[in-house]
Amino acid sequence: MSDLLGRATALDAADPLASYRDRFLTAPASDLLSYLDGNSLGRPLEATAALMEDFIRRQWGGRLIRGWTDGWLDWPTTLGDRLGSIALGAAAGQTVIGDSTTVLIYKLARAAVDARPGRDRVVLDTDNFPTDRYVLEGIAAERGLELVWISTDPVSGVHPDQVSSVVDERTALVLFSHVAYRSGWLADIAEINRIAHAAGALTMWDLCHSAGSVPISLDEWGVDLAVGCTYKYLNGGPGAPAFAYLRRELQDSLRQPIQGWMGHRASFEMGHGHEPAPGIRALLSGTPAILAMVPLHANLDMLAEAGIEEVRTKSLLLTDYVLDLADQWLAPFGVEVVSPREQARRGGHVTLRRAGFEALLEPLWDSGVIPDYRRPDGLRIGPAPLSTSFTEVHQGLAVLRDLLEKQR
Structure with missing residues (x-):
């Protein structure tokens, strides 16, 4: 041997x-x-296979539309709270499950730049995952913003001194990945947040390659916004819905742009005009992907245990x-x-x-x-x-x- x-x-x-x-x-x-x-x-x-069969046969097949009042409508927030507690270092009421990573990046980034009027720059890096860069390019075109690019070595990633050299009073938002998708570089979130906040900018982090693998302390690190997927280390399955984190102190001032009925304060009133739901639920737009959330129950149980x-x-x-x-x-x-x-x-x-x-x-x-x-x-x-x-x-x-x- x-x-x-x-x-x-x-x-x-x-x-x-x-x-x-x-x-x-x-x-x-x-x-x-x-x-x-x-x-x-x-x-x-x-356990996921067993849960899926049980859900299809007993909850979907047995309860049919009554399942919505059995608790399905709350899954985006109850599962979000569990994920926040187990893997993200986030207190309850700040994490929601829903949409894809790309859609959630758009929602949060648009809300963030709109919440910083008079600031016209967004800082990002050249080697971040394509969807992050593409979404910000689209938002910049929509809102007349300037993108400030940090050139990162693919062998490593974003360093605090690079961020310090470009953020200023015109910076509305910085967006980076916690773990770089190409190299695996683990960014110093706490220090980068400190630098960005000192300049008055909001911070947003992509957690796709760290959630469920690396300990995360969103509340402690002072993260403003974060997005991540659930099909990697969280074993949610192909195309499983993503998650979004929005710090509690910002929930009354940030307004996401895709105003759907599930993010309304009273979804089933079907009234005129959009009135955002209080708290993190305002990040929802359309009907939650309930079937696609089933695997998360099994994996969060396992991750909490391990x-x-x-x-x-x-x-x-x-x-x-x-x-x-x-x-x-x-x-x-x-x-x-x-x-x-x-x-x-x-x-x-x-x-x-x-x-x-x-x-x-x-x-x-x-x-x-x-x-x-x-x-x-x-x-x-x-x-x-x-x-x-x-x-x-x-x-x-x-x-x-x-x-x-x-x-x-």
Whole structure:
């Protein structure tokens, strides 16, 4: 047994979260050897399948439209409060589930810039996820704003000193990702918030690659607005609804632009003119995606039981192990690590870079190894702490090593 395999075996034996792997639905062994894309789409839970069947047969099939008065209408806020408590460091009444990440970014960013009249600049970075950049480009065109771009190294991410050099009395909003989607860089939210607030700007954070993987303290850090998805580390399923956080002190002054009936103070009055609901519910627009919220019940139960701090501890061990495998096995083939090696600055995934990686995707998949690929030449390794073992990481990167050897 090699030292690296022996280490994986020992880490698995000592892993206090190892038993959680048995709670996930598994593909046939012939089809899946190593799933390393938990940072793009989390695996489904056995409990999710049971909940979905129960919901369809008993709640939807049995109660039909009466289900709305059984509590469905409150799911966006009750699930939001649970998510806030378990994973976001947010007190009740500040988090809501609904819409897609893109739509929620638009809602909150539009509300934020409108709440800062006389300020005409929005600060963002060049390597943020495309939807964040595209939405802000559209809002800037709508509202006559200037976008101030911070050029970020794809190997790292946004630094406080970069923010300090561009925010000023004209800045309405800054928007960055907590964990950079390409490199896994973990931003210093608290310090960046302090800098932006000192200039009178609002702060907004994309939590898609950190929620459910990295401990988050939105209230403590003074975050104004945040958005994130639920289908990565939160295992909500393909296209699961996103979440939005709006700090309580801002809820009376920010008005989101998509005024739908569910965000009305009395949805079923069907009256003339839009009157926003009090509090976080005003962020809702249309009918909530109830069926799509069912999986969140199962995963939030599991995450509450496991504990986000314990998840983070294993995540760092997993990504440390990925780094060691990359250094010993892959570096000789010209593979470069383009993620932070410092734990305090690293999220839940590691990105490897080498020209020609795209050609290896099909043989990797054919071998039952599923990483993620980001153009132009990045292979993201995203082990999910509750569903991925160290041995599984070893098996997956061993296949990558062998393919590189054959390619050479």
